[in-house]
Amino acid sequence: xxxxxxxxxxxxxxxxxxxxxxxxxxxxxxxxxxxxxxxxxxxxxxxxxxxxxxxxxxxxxxxxxxxxxxxxxxxxxxxxxxxxxxxxxxxxxxxxxxxxxxxxxxxxxxxxxxxxxxxxxxxxxxxxxxxxxxxxxxxxxxxxxxxxxxxxxxxxxxxxxxxxxxxxxxxxxxxxxx
Amino acid sequence: xxxxxxxxxxxxxxxxxxxxxxxxxxxxxxxxxxxxxxxxxxxxxxxxxxxxxxxxxxxxxxxxxxxxxxxxxxxxxxxxxxxxxxxxxxxxxxxxxxxxxxxxxxxxxxxxxxxxxxxxxxxxxxxxxxxxxxxxxxxxxxxxxxxxxxxxxxxxxxxxxxxxxxxxxxxxxxxxxxxxxxxxxxxxxxxxxxxxxxxxxxxxxxxxxxxxxxxxxxxxxxxxxxxxxxxxxxxxxx
Numbered sequence: 001x002x003x004x005x006x007x008x009x010x011x012x013x014x015x016x017x018x019x020x021x022x023x024x025x026x027x028x029x030x031x032x033x034x035x036x037x038x039x040x041x042x043x044x045x046x047x048x049x050x051x052x053x054x055x056x057x058x059x060x061x062x063x064x065x066x067x068x069x070x071x072x073x074x075x076x077x078x079x080x081x082x083x084x085x086x087x088x089x090x091x092x093x094x095x096x097x098x099x100x101x102x103x104x105x106x107x108x109x110x111x112x113x114x115x116x117x118x119x120x121x122x123x124x125x126x127x128x129x130x131x132x133x134x135x136x137x138x139x140x141x142x143x144x145x146x147x148x149x150x151x152x153x154x155x156x157x158x159x160x161x162x163x164x165x166x167x168x169x170x171x172x173x174x175x176x177x178x
Numbered sequence: 179x180x181x182x183x184x185x186x187x188x189x190x191x192x193x194x195x196x197x198x199x200x201x202x203x204x205x206x207x208x209x210x211x212x213x214x215x216x217x218x219x220x221x222x223x224x225x226x227x228x229x230x231x232x233x234x235x236x237x238x239x240x241x242x243x244x245x246x247x248x249x250x251x252x253x254x255x256x257x258x259x260x261x262x263x264x265x266x267x268x269x270x271x272x273x274x275x276x277x278x279x280x281x282x283x284x285x286x287x288x289x290x291x292x293x294x295x296x297x298x299x300x301x302x303x304x305x306x307x308x309x310x311x312x313x314x315x316x317x318x319x320x321x322x323x324x325x326x327x328x329x330x331x332x333x334x335x336x337x338x339x340x341x342x343x344x345x346x347x348x349x350x351x352x353x354x355x356x357x358x359x360x361x362x363x364x365x366x367x368x369x370x371x372x373x374x375x376x377x378x379x380x381x382x383x384x385x386x387x388x389x390x391x392x393x394x395x396x397x398x399x400x401x402x403x404x405x406x407x408x409x410x411x412x413x414x415x416x
Binding site: 082084085086087088090091093094095096097098101102 | 357380
């Protein structure tokens, strides 16, 4: 068991309000996809609003009613990767452009937190801002080049291809807000 | 040795028809395959199969693992069996040299950056439908998918696909490429004369293609003898 867990945030701007017909397909799957996350191996925690069900009432930027946030904590990069790309979550991910804009700026970030820590929305948005300002590093990174957990934690092996030299390097593939 | 030479040396091992048959059998079977099953599938003796399987391991095309097939452990459970599975990694040789992979990565990156997922899916759907409707195209979706490298196998009532033909690209651009692939298969089913009762959905397992298929009427050859008869689809080996 690692002393550190992986926190993850992504934001997405809806193409229309949450209660519009255009977003109905997304809303219809929210409950199921969140349940998949809750039961996924290595899942630790996800941010929810006052409803307690999901984070769709949260607005990370006050002047943007269409911007949703998705923030969660996982035991490892691989656990998050398996959920993101090798579970039913892929179903909604493949339809992300039916519901969400392609943001020109970086919209995802990962970072290591002490096990038990629950990131706040401000902390999470700060990590996205960090990548936007300084690029990726140990304090904020993406699937493209994951950083290992801080020293002293024996747990996570990080990402097997994170040497950065591989020809099949990952781009900052985003995951759809849930 | 150049990477092209290394790939050629590995692929030369597939020149022998028996070896090629063994490779295809092991490669197309989810989980691992033992010598007896491989020999039977190809119709050669156990010792000949063992010889060729080990040649394929030497060439780096297959990997070996040892496991007790009885499921028991401890004293009296017998020796572990030598099992074979496809090795990780891809080998491509083209003469004259071509770099479609480089081009496809660049194109995918631009499509991703532009957010053109929907347009790509529409194009894949149309292409799949057109190819399914071509005269002379095999009518059975299972055989068409097999011919396209998906390595279909039955998992009870569900047709799963043991191989992702777009693996490296899907690894790099999962949302984009897996969405394209699903749309392409849906289009194919629509275009195929024998595809009308079929449906495709995303249901990713740890390995292989993320798409699974179901058919309303699964009869006759659908109930393949070799289908789920092999090892259970446990890629859970370390």
